[in-house]
Amino acid sequence: MALATLHEVLATAVKTNTAIPGFNIDNIEGTEAIMDAAEAEQCPVILTVGQGAIKAGQLRHLADLVKRIAQESTVPVVLHLDHGISYEQTIQCLRLGFTSVMYDGSHFPLEENIRESRSVVRSAHAVGVSVECELGAISGVEDGISHKNVNLVDVEEVRRFIGEVDCDALAIGIGNAHGMYQGTPHFDFDRLRACKNLGTPPLVLHGGSGTPDEMIRQAIQLGIRKVNVATELRMAFMAGLERTVGQRDFYEMYRTAKENVTALARHKIQLFQGKL
Numbered sequence: 001m002a003l004a005t006l007h008e009v010l011a012t013a014v015k016t017n018t019a020i021p022g023f024n025i026d027n028i029e030g031t032e033a034i035m036d037a038a039e040a041e042q043c044p045v046i047l048t049v050g051q052g053a054i055k056a057g058q059l060r061h062l063a064d065l066v067k068r069i070a071q072e073s074t075v076p077v078v079l080h081l082d083h084g085i086s087y088e089q090t091i092q093c094l095r096l097g098f099t100s101v102m103y104d105g106s107h108f109p110l111e112e113n114i115r116e117s118r119s120v121v122r123s124a125h126a127v128g129v130s131v132e133c134e135l136g137a138i139s140g141v142e143d144g145i146s147h148k149n150v151n152l153v154d155v156e157e158v159r160r161f162i163g164e165v166d167c168d169a170l171a172i173g174i175g176n177a178h179g180m181y182q183g184t185p186h187f188d189f190d191r192l193r194a195c196k197n198l199g200t201p202p203l204v205l206h207g208g209s210g211t212p213d214e215m216i217r218q219a220i221q222l223g224i225r226k227v228n229v230a231t232e233l234r235m236a237f238m239a240g241l242e243r244t245v246g247q248r249d250f251y252e253m254y255r256t257a258k259e260n261v262t263a264l265a266r267h268k269i270q271l272f273q274g275k276l
């Protein structure tokens with residue numbers, strides 16, 4: 001099947017009151033393992049390329065990989081840029097065939113975030129590509145990018161932003177953080193509800209790794225339509241490698257790592273799809 005856009009898969013999530021997983025990909029094996037889970041669960045999947053992979057020189061390889069995998073897939077696959085750092089980087093991704101780009105201007109003052117996000121939306125929409133924006137910078141460290149400011153989105157800023165930027169999805173900070181949580185996270189669900197009540201585009205929760213299932217369920221009930229998972233998948237992959245490293249057999253190591261990732265991705269999908 002051809003690649004789908006973020007707009008298309010999130011429209012399905014809105015109708016069914018579910019969330020679509022945004023799974024970060026780093027290599028062929030992890031991507032295959034995620035696709036095994038998506039196929040088994042018959043769920044659309046957003047394969048996201050992050051800044052760590054881009055710094056490691058994987059942007060073109062991963063784009064090619066996802067485009068080939070999508071052709072053989074029986075479920076919709078979105079090729080998505082995670083935390084795009086500049087207008088120019090989003091344009092590079094349009095050229096490479098991405099069907100969705102995130103532009104993260106959340107560290108800028110609101111006016112600048114609006115201005116830059118509008119430019120990205122204008123260019124991406126001209127070629128049918130979806131755009132995710134961010135407000136209320138999400139704390140923690142992901143791919144070497146860290147935000148130190150308080151990660152609770154200002155509801156009034158959301159109102160202004162959605163009035164000026166025609167994005168297809170909006171990531172908001174409600175107490176969520178990248179990486180694994182130290183202790184139990186605290187989500188500000190009232191703030192999430194207030195944002196949703198403004199009539200926002202589908203809302204995105206970053207930092208899905210290690211969040212208790214019940215909190216994810218509640219977030220989806222209140223309007224989260226995409227949940228990002230990166231760190232937890234990487235840890236599952238690496239745990240598989242570590243367990244089999246003595247075997248000195250590449251493919252045996254990958255097999256175990258992939259099984260770990262598939263099992264975790266299936267759990268996340270079932271949770272996000274309201275089956276758990």
Ligand SMILES: [Zn+2]
Nearest residue numbers: 142206207228
């Ligand atoms: Zn993120």
